[in-house]
Amino acid sequence: MVYKTTGDVMQGFSRGHTVPYLLESEDLAMGCAMSEATAPLLMSFGRVTSEPDQLAVMLYLSAGGCADEQARQHELEALAALRAMKAEEAEDAMIRQKRASGLAGARYLRGWQHHTAFYGAPGQGECPDFDDEIDEFIYFAGLLSGLQALNAQIQSTSSIGVPMNIGSTVARATSCLENDKWWGAPLALRATVWAMLPGAQPEGEDAFERLAIADEQGEQAGVRLSHVFHAIAAMNKGDEQGLRAVIRAHADSLGNRPSDPQWRMVDKMSTQLMVAISDRMWMENTGHRTPMGRFGRFWDDQPEQVETMNLDDLL
Incomplete structure (x- = not known):
């Protein structure tokens, strides 16, 4: 009874306070470390009380992101080695990248499975009745886990059991979320699936x-x-x-609008991913990551025109 009570309290506290607190944070590395360190402890309470499926969605999405970040760093190392004509180093880095992607995919898949256990099969039947904003957000996080699991499986070049139709399933399930309320992200996710899957785009849509x-x-x-x-x-x-153009727009937007305090971590994560894409482009073309202060600009941009004054008349 003591264990069960403790488990119920921990689950309730984590959902009601830990998750919202982390979503307001901008320290992505700390959130990553927390999810990896505490997931076994919090998930073990499923042995003495109800399975913490909702909490598991967030834990495994975050922990999958940790492994994904490792995979991105290995990819950059591989690109740098290729430019330096170091074939063995490049191959080793690519192997490490695939291993990290496999770990990320396995974590994302577990998040997706817990999401399905709690909310039911996404995209089939009626939408869930959400209790509050956090409930809705966790539903959306589970959809992200599913899509990320498929992407990580592809990057790892090995099968980890992710259903190949998960993209279309996720796209249908986004209709359960209000697009305006969730920053346009459900529509963006749906449109991305349309763009990536042949025949998925409805007639009349772009x-x-x-x-x-x-x-x-x-x-x-x-x-x-x-x-x-x-x-x-x-x-x-x-x-x-x-x-x-998208990278430039993101960089420009950062100076025009601060992150929503309630969802600061989501915005910071978005920027981290956009910087990662920029880093890959810079590494392929220059041999180094995006220079400090140059996010949103590129190696071949024309230098800005500086207006000069004719001083001849002053002499």
Whole structure:
């Protein structure tokens, strides 16, 4: 009885206070470390009380992000080694990247499975009755876990059991969320799936027009998650100019609108992912990451014109 009571209290406290507190934080590394360190403890309470499925969605999404970040760093190391003509170092870094992607995918998949256990099969039947904003956000986080699991499985080049139809499933499930309320992100996620899956785009729709609309909503709300989806869609299309435009828009928006305090971590995570995309582009073309103070600009940009004064008349 003591264990059960403790488990119920820990679950309630984590959902009611820890999760909202972290969402207001801007220290992504600390949130990552917390999820990796406390997930076994918090999940073990499922042995003595009800399974903490909702909490698990957040824990495994965050822990998957930790492994994803490691994979991105290994990828940059591989690109640097390739430019330096160090084939063995490049191969080793690519192997480490695939291993980290496999770990990320396994974590994301667990988050998706807990999401399904709590809310039911997404995209099928009626939408869940949400209790509050955190309930809705965790539902959306579970959809992100599913999509991230598929992406990580592809990056790892190995099967970890992620259903290949998960993209279309997630796209349908976003209709359960109010687009205006959630910074345009549900629409952006849906449009990204349309852009990536052949035949998924409904007749009369344009995925990139929808992404542009979602971008404006995210910028105005101070939660720019839609930029990440837009960038993924542009990369999938091979549209480098479109990708650059999204990165520039994100960088410019950071100076125009601060993060929404309630969802600061989501916005900071979006920026981290956009910087990661920029880093990959810089590394491929210059051999180094995005220089400090240059996010939103590129190695081949023309130097800004400086207005000069003719001093001849003053002499």
